[in-house]
Amino acid sequence: MSQNNKAAPQIMWILTMILFFYQFVARSSFPTVLADQFMQHFHIDATGMGVLASCYYWVYTFMQVPSGVIIDRVSTRMISTICTAVCAGGVLVFIATSNYVIAGIGQMMIGFGSSFAFLLNLKILSSWFPANQIPMKCSYTIAVGCMGPVVGGPLVSLATVGNSDWMDVMLAFAGIGLILSALMWMVIKDKNETPEAQKKGEKAAISMKDTLKLIVTSKQVWILATFTMLIYAPLSALGDLWGVAFIKKAYDVETMTATLMNNMLYVGMVIGSPAFARLAVAWNSYKKPMILGMATATVSLGMIIFGVSRSIEIAFILFFLTGFACGAQLSYPLALVLFPKEIGGSVTGFINMLAMLSGVILMPLIGWIVNLSWDGTMENGMKVYGDWDFRVGLTSVLLFLLAGICISMMVKDRSPSEERAE
Numbered sequence: 001m002s003q004n005n006k007a008a009p010q011i012m013w014i015l016t017m018i019l020f021f022y023q024f025v026a027r028s029s030f031p032t033v034l035a036d037q038f039m040q041h042f043h044i045d046a047t048g049m050g051v052l053a054s055c056y057y058w059v060y061t062f063m064q065v066p067s068g069v070i071i072d073r074v075s076t077r078m079i080s081t082i083c084t085a086v087c088a089g090g091v092l093v094f095i096a097t098s099n100y101v102i103a104g105i106g107q108m109m110i111g112f113g114s115s116f117a118f119l120l121n122l123k124i125l126s127s128w129f130p131a132n133q134i135p136m137k138c139s140y141t142i143a144v145g146c147m148g149p150v151v152g153g154p155l156v157s158l159a160t161v162g163n164s165d166w167m168d169v170m171l172a173f174a175g176i177g178l179i180l181s182a183l184m185w186m187v188i189k190d191k192n193e194t195p196e197a198q199k200k201g202e203k204a205a206i207s208m209k210d211t212l213k214l215i216v217t218s219k220q221v222w223i224l225a226t227f228t229m230l231i232y233a234p235l236s237a238l239g240d241l242w243g244v245a246f247i248k249k250a251y252d253v254e255t256m257t258a259t260l261m262n263n264m265l266y267v268g269m270v271i272g273s274p275a276f277a278r279l280a281v282a283w284n285s286y287k288k289p290m291i292l293g294m295a296t297a298t299v300s301l302g303m304i305i306f307g308v309s310r311s312i313e314i315a316f317i318l319f320f321l322t323g324f325a326c327g328a329q330l331s332y333p334l335a336l337v338l339f340p341k342e343i344g345g346s347v348t349g350f351i352n353m354l355a356m357l358s359g360v361i362l363m364p365l366i367g368w369i370v371n372l373s374w375d376g377t378m379e380n381g382m383k384v385y386g387d388w389d390f391r392v393g394l395t396s397v398l399l400f401l402l403a404g405i406c407i408s409m410m411v412k413d414r415s416p417s418e419e420r421a422e
Helices: 007-033 035-042 046-062 064-073 076-095 100-114 117-128 131-159 166-187 195-204 208-217 219-231 233-251 255-283 287-305 312-325 331-338 341-373 387-408
Strands: none
Touching: 007 035, 007 046, 007 076, 007 100, 007 117, 007 131, 007 166, 007 233, 007 255, 035 046, 035 233, 046 064, 046 100, 046 233, 046 341, 064 076, 064 117, 064 208, 064 341, 076 100, 076 117, 076 166, 117 131, 117 331, 117 341, 131 166, 131 233, 131 255, 131 331, 208 219, 208 341, 219 233, 219 287, 219 331, 219 341, 219 387, 233 255, 233 312, 233 341, 233 387, 255 287, 255 312, 287 312, 287 387, 331 341, 341 387
16 A cells, blocks of 8 residues: 555545444443343343443553553554454453453453554544544544444344344454454555654654653643543443443333434434534534533433433434534544644543543442442342432433533633644
8 A cells, every 4th residue: 555545544544443433332232232141141230230341441441541652653553453353352252251250351351452443543634634634534433433333232132132142243243353453454554754754753752751741731631531521421321331221111112122222322423423523613613512512412311311201202312412412522633733743642542531431430330329229129030120220320420411511611722724733
């Protein structure tokens, strides 16, 4: 693949989008749709399921800054190949055991491999594309990633009608990941700078120590990261784990209907992400759409949690609207404008790290609250949780969004047409 080949950057961008899609299926579709099977197979309750699912988030979250630093300094081709293989290997470890601890290690491997996916995509964008193309392409990447549970959830639900089928489905999924890893090695290339550009880059290079110092001491980095964590909360809490279980109890529907309704969060994100990027361009502002998205998500999720309507049709609309509003994740392209390109991976990695903390915090917290609210009902040796138990637990997500409205007011605004910082 020649650097002069104009199609090469597009192909690499698309391939890293596929990786982002792949890891979204791994982290969302399987734990959400197969929660009951996992609890039965590993002999755990809701608290244990929350901890197992959060193993992914612990590693994914705390690898974001190291991943960003590595991506800023090491071969993109090598990183993309290895991280995809590790992600697929984690799926294989998960299905090869009935031991809860080993399954957690498998989840951690998936989290480790996945931690590079989105940042690799941003690295391709910042290296190969002009600044004015980054907001829309970044929004398309997020949209494609969110297609993972939209497509994967129903497919997993259909393919795992019987409890004995889920391992075969995950085995096939791991095989696809290994094929994707091989494609990464064949397709991804590192950008070869001219000697003049390399010399300039050496002079402008920012040391790892200075990079970390800049990130930790920058008020705007913390504001953008916290904003992203708070607006991502509905997807990590409901979309990635508790949504299907809550919907089944709240609306008395079967797993397939609950899966489809829960996936409306991601359908909303698929449409909302590019819509908010276009709104930012139309308003010549990143901040205004971010405030609008956070406020809208707060209202729509509040209507879901407090059971404003028992209508399934209205619930579908509210889940879609919540996901649509969560598409206002404009922190990433805004960060690429506010901070030098040389540390783009590190800064966006830190933002992504705090974003994923929503899952680390909320998944086990909601499980713990649901378990605390449990009235003691048992069925076939398993705890049975009620509608009210889930509503109490999910109130914690609403508190995240309310805090997010305050944080969004503190964002330092920039125009999407502004060139990135040097």
